[in-house]
Amino acid sequence: MTVNRSPPRYSLVLPIYNEEQVLPRLIERISSLIGRLDGETEAIFVDDGSVDGSVEYLQQVVAAEPRFRLIEFSRNFGHQVAITAGMDAAAGDAVIVMDADLQDPPEVVLDLVAKWKEGFEIVYARRVKREGESWFKVFTASLFYRLLEQMTSVDIPRDVGDFRLVGRKALETFKRMPEHDRFVRGMFGWMGFKQTAVPFERHARTLGQTKYPFWKMMHLAVHGIVSFSEKPLRLALWGGLAISALAGAFGAYAIFAWFFETGIIAGWTSTVVIVSLLCGINLFMTGVVGLYVGSIHAEVKRRPLYVIDRLTGFDEAMRAASGERRRSFHTPRSGVPANGRTLRQL
Numbered sequence: 001m002t003v004n005r006s007p008p009r010y011s012l013v014l015p016i017y018n019e020e021q022v023l024p025r026l027i028e029r030i031s032s033l034i035g036r037l038d039g040e041t042e043a044i045f046v047d048d049g050s051v052d053g054s055v056e057y058l059q060q061v062v063a064a065e066p067r068f069r070l071i072e073f074s075r076n077f078g079h080q081v082a083i084t085a086g087m088d089a090a091a092g093d094a095v096i097v098m099d100a101d102l103q104d105p106p107e108v109v110l111d112l113v114a115k116w117k118e119g120f121e122i123v124y125a126r127r128v129k130r131e132g133e134s135w136f137k138v139f140t141a142s143l144f145y146r147l148l149e150q151m152t153s154v155d156i157p158r159d160v161g162d163f164r165l166v167g168r169k170a171l172e173t174f175k176r177m178p179e180h181d182r183f184v185r186g187m188f189g190w191m192g193f194k195q196t197a198v199p200f201e202r203h204a205r206t207l208g209q210t211k212y213p214f215w216k217m218m219h220l221a222v223h224g225i226v227s228f229s230e231k232p233l234r235l236a237l238w239g240g241l242a243i244s245a246l247a248g249a250f251g252a253y254a255i256f257a258w259f260f261e262t263g264i265i266a267g268w269t270s271t272v273v274i275v276s277l278l279c280g281i282n283l284f285m286t287g288v289v290g291l292y293v294g295s296i297h298a299e300v301k302r303r304p305l306y307v308i309d310r311l312t313g314f315d316e317a318m319r320a321a322s323g324e325r326r327r328s329f330h331t332p333r334s335g336v337p338a339n340g341r342t343l344r345q346l
Contacts, residue, residue, distance in 0.1 A: 008067075009039030010113070011095045013086030015079055016045050019100045020052040026100055027061055033106045034067060037113065044069045045100075046086045049076030062313040069313035077306045080182040083162060085306050087171060089314070096165045097184075103202050104163040111198045112165040121193035124157060124164040124185075129201040156189045157197060169193065180305060 012030065019026070034041045045062070047055050047070065055072060062068045071085055083097055094116050098104045108125055115123040146158070162184055166174065173191050188195075 006040050008042040008092045009094065010037055010041040011086075011090035011092030012041065012043040012109070013083060013090060013095060013097045014043065014045050014100045015048055015082035015086065016050060016054050016058065016100050017048040017076065017079070017082070018050045018052045018054060020050075020054045020057060022101055023054060023057050023061075026102060029102065029106045031065075033109055036110060040067075042067055042069060042091060044071065044086045044089055046071045046082040047073060048079065048082040049073050059312060066313070070311070071308060072310040072312075074307040074309040079162075080184050081306050083184050084182060085308070087166070088175060090171065093168050094165055095168075095171055098163050099161075104161075105200065108163070108198065108200045109165070111200075115196055115198055116165050116167060119194065120196045121167040121170045122164060122188055122195040124160045124188075124195065124197055125200050126157065126197040127159045127161070127202045128199045156186055160185060160197070164188070167193075178305075180303070182305070 012033075014026075014030075016023075030043050034043065045058050045068065047058065055070075058068075058070050062070045069089065071089060073082070073085070087095055087097070094113065096109050096112060098106065098109070104125065112123045112125065164185075166188065170188065170191060170193050173193075174187060177187055177191075
C-alpha cells in the first residue's frame with residue numbers, strides 16, 4: 001500500500017474504553033467518513049486502559065491502515081484525559097473529538113467541517129434528541145447542564161458533550177492549559193473564540209455498555225463546578241454567616257429568658273436537632289473547601305496527566321508533519337513503547 005506522506009488536514013480523536021463489540025462497525029463508518037472529507041485525515045484512537053480485546057483489535061487495524069494511529073495508556077486515566085492525549089498528538093488543522101460508541105454519528109462531522117469553513121474556530125454538536133435513554137437519564141442530564149449553567153462562571157452550552165470540532169488556534173490554546181482536574185467542554189468555553197452549534201440526534205447505544213453512569217456524571221459535574229466557579233465557596237461563606245446570625249439570635253433569646261426567668265423548655269430533642277444541623281452544615285462546608293484544597297493538591301504535585309505504554313502508527317505521520325508544527329511531539333518508532341512518557345514530554 002502506498003502511503004500518502006502529506007500532513008493531514010483533519011484529525012479524528014476517539015477515546016476507547018472496553019469497546020470491543022462496537023469497534024468493527026466504528027472502523028467501517030470512520031473509514032467511510034474519511035473517504036468523504038475533502039483533505040487528508042488521520043484517526044487517532046486513544047485506548048484508556050481497556051481490559052477487553054479492544055487494544056488487540058485496534059493494533060491489527062492500525063497496522064493495516066496508515067491513516068490510523070493508536071495511543072495506549074499504561075492504565076485507565078479517564079475519558080477527559082484520553083481526549084487530551086489525542087489532541088496533544090493531533091496534526092490536523094481541524095481536530096474532531098467524538099465518542100467511540102456511535103451514539104455520536106460520524107456523519108455529523110461533515111456538518112461540523114462545513115461550519116468550520118465558514119470561519120468558526122470551535123463547532124460543537126448539540127443534542128436535540130436522545131434516543132434509547134430512560135427518563136431518569138434524561139432528567140439527570142438536563143439537571144447536570146442546568147446546574148453547570150448556574151454554578152460556573154463560563155458559558156457552557158446546554159446539551160453539549162465533547163463531540164466537537166476545534167481549529168488549530170483553539171487547539172494550541174488548549175494545549176497550554178495544564179490543569180489536572182480536566183473538564184474539556186468547560187475549557188473550550190473559557191477560552192472564547194468564535195463558536196457555533198450544529199444540532200444532531202443522539203442515537204441509542206446498540207452494543208456495549210455506557211461508560212458514564214449516574215455517579216460518573218456527578219463526578220464530572222463536581223469537577224466542572226470546582227474548576228470553573230468559586231460560587232460553592234461563596235455559598236459556604238454566606239451560609240456560615242447566616243447560621244452564625246441565627247445562632248446569635250438564639251443565644252440572645254436564651255440570655256433573655258434566663259435573665260427574666262421566663263423559663264426554657266427542657267428537652268433533648270431541640271438540642272439534638274440543633275447540634276446535628278449545625279454539625280452537618282459544618283461538615284458540608286468543610287467538604288466544599290476540601291474539594292478546592294484537593295484540586296490544589298493535585299496541581300502542585302505536577303504529575304503528568306497520563307502515561308503512555310505504546311504508540312502505534314505515528315512514524316509516517318512524523319515524517320509527513322513539519323518540524324515546527326510537531327516540535328512538542330516526538331515519538332519513538334511505530335509500535336515501540338514510549339517508556340512511560342506523555343505526548344507533552346516526548
